[in-house]
Amino acid sequence: MKITFPHMGNVYIAAKGLLEEIGREVVLPPPITKKTLELGTKYTPESICLPLKINIGNYIESIEKGADTILITGSCGPCRFGFYGSMEKRILKDLGYDVEFISFDPPEGNPNALLTEILKAAGTKNIFKIMKAVSRGKQVLYSADNLLDYSNYKRAVAINKNKVDQIMDEFYFKIEGTKGVNEINSLISSSYDKLKILKEDNKIDNLKIGIIGEIYTIIEPFVNLNIEKKLGHMGVIVEKSLTPSKWVSHHIGLGQIGISEERKKWKKAKPYLPTLVGGHGRETVGSAILYAEENFDGLIQILPFNCMPEIVAESVLPSVQKDYNIPIMTLIVDEMTGEAGYLTRIEAFIDLVRKRKESENERIICRS
Amino acid sequence: MKELFVGVDVGSVSTNIVILDDKNNLLENKYVRTRGNPIKVITEAMKEVGNKYKDNDIKGVGTTGSGRNLADIILGADIVKNEITAHAIAAINFIPDVKTILEIGGQDSKIILIDNGIVTDFAMNTVCAAGTGSFLDRQSQRLGIEIQDFGDIAIQSENPVRIAGRCAVFAESDMIHKQQLGHNQEDIINGLCEALVRNYLNNLAKGKNIKEPIVFQGGVAANKGIKKAFEKYLGKEIYIPEYHDVMGAIGAAILAKEKIKKAKHTRFRGFDSIKLDYKVRGFECNDCPNMCEVVEIIADNKVLARWQDKCGKHSNYINNNDKLA
DSSP states (O other), X not given: OEEEXXXXXXXXXXXXXXXXHTTOEEOOOOOOOHHHHHHHHHHSOTTSOHHHHHHHHHHHHHHHTTOOEEEEEOOSSSSGGGGHHHHHHHHHHHTTOOOEEEEEOOOTTOHHHHHHHHHHHHTOOOHHHHHHHHHHHHHHHHHHHHHHHHHHHHHHHBSOHHHHHHHHHHHHHHHTTOOHHHHHHHHHHHHHHHHHTSOBXXXXXXXXXXXXXXXXXXXXXXXXXXXXXXXXXXXXXXXXXXXXXXXXXXXXXXXXXXXXXXXXXXXXXXXXXXXOOSTTHXXXXXXXXXXXXXXXSEEEEEEETTOHHHHHHHHHHHHHHHHHTOOEEEEEEOTTOOHHHHHHHHHHHHHHHHHHHHHHHXXXXXXX | OOOEEEEEEEOSSEEEEEEEETTOOEEEEEEEEOTTOHHHHHHHHHHHHHXXXXXXXEEEEEEEXXXXXXXXXXXXXXXXXXXXXXXXXXXXXXXXXXXXXXXXXXXXXXXXXXXXXXEEXXXXXXSOGGGSHHHHHHHHHHHTOOHHHHHHHHTTOSSOOOOOOSSHHHHHHHHHHHHHTTOOHHHHHHHHHHHHHHHHHHHTTTTOOOOSXXXXXXXXXXXXHHHHHHHHHHOSXXXXXXXGGGHHHHHHHHHXXXXXXXXXXOOOOOHHHHTSOOEEEEEEOXXXXXXXXXXXXXXXXXXXXXXXXXXXXXXXXXXXXSOOO
């Protein structure tokens, strides 16, 4: 059994470690490229959201590399992601690919079904072994996300920003060659150390921008056209409202006992959006308010074209923008996104935010 | 000795070059059609300008527009800015209390909201052709009239025809339909102007608070029919600056002036180096399935810049510590 799974930010690093820990063979999908997107667009319904198109591209490329089993998680949020597993299964079947599908759907009164799927993926009945691998996988995910966040920070403040890119490129290049959690961990920490010694420029007053919106488009750099990198090169410190670690912590961790960050977001969003609108619509609004309260300089919302929950959030955000006096810009991505127009908007938004901050600072100086 | 600042706006439809003196007076003003060959247009226009001025008169250069990086490579710009900021800066400079800027160019349209001389919000439309100048261009060609006369014909109309303006393709078929019904040409043309304005206000300006004074700039501002339609739908007065068609370039020049205050020395490569023979070479990189079509700019057998590669290995190749584009 050769297992593969779709790309989603850093998730593949942890999933690879976890599965290899319990002795499974993993076929990593090749990094997302134009070819992935072309394959996906060709074989999926035209109006489906972008993540599904890329998933299908990932599967086909992995199958070409020899994968025979596909692993995907289901979703609790009522958005189209909930159908991904079943839809993808059918699409691949129609295309004539003979692959096994393992889908971790939320239990919803039938925990046995989920358990069977987990055991199938694990290939062992040793619950203790599985639990241990899960916990180690979780830890890899946290440190990989931590490394990515640190690199984003470092890119904004470092004098030589290209060096940061180089270190991270090298990290992602080497990750495929590693085997098991230990090797991944040592690669993560050595990359972290390399970033740490880069010289920082303390003289610049860096802007802080929060990225909010749909989780897949926030964390998958190919899809959001490397927004973190682009902002980093402009000297902007970036924070993302959703990361794979936060998702995991909500679904298998703190969220279950009601103290995760998500719950805080729901509470904040309540005056604007008191109910679930699917996906992460409510979280987007909540994150916007949290970031505004933390004095971020501006927010960028990213969503895939025709993502319903985020469209609801988008129409709520102007009220947040007004009430909390924070600039918010929305970027919509799909396979047609042109990079030039996208970059122009980001640049103009950063100019706007920077000018605002400068005049704000001047006002404070004048008053005192 | 003169203190001059050059602003270059390389757009999809037109390339504009302006020269300002240190008091922001406009000395030169060139509006040339890009016609898909920005390098040729930039070098030729600069050559003409170069006959009148000397290298050390030029104290700063700013570039903007979709071809801003290309112009930077050829000229050596002190500042490379996006067209939204450039347009805002120019408008604020001419009308300090401006609150709203409507800008319609060849391939895109923008709305910029300003408060106290600071941009507070903007929107930009890049994919829908129904709201831009090239749509009008195409329709004037179809009707066999010059684009310069378009606005004058439109304002003669007393009874505009309602044309579905949501999409350029539907607008065209609706226009043909109205034509076959026997409507006047001026009514149809005026209907088109109104359709474009409706589309602009319903898409781009949706939910935006349009306050006076309103400035309308960009190439399309020359069209009196559009101005009239804006005034009709907004019920407010629209102000069109004298140099509405080169406002982006003016903004770039002003930004260059501000930059030079801090940087002191210009990166301008001189009028002679603009006379070099610039060549563009494209190649497909086959190192990964992205198959980026990398573009190289070459002059004097030297590679000046590379771009269009997703991973950055070609654009960083020339100088490891300095990103080229």
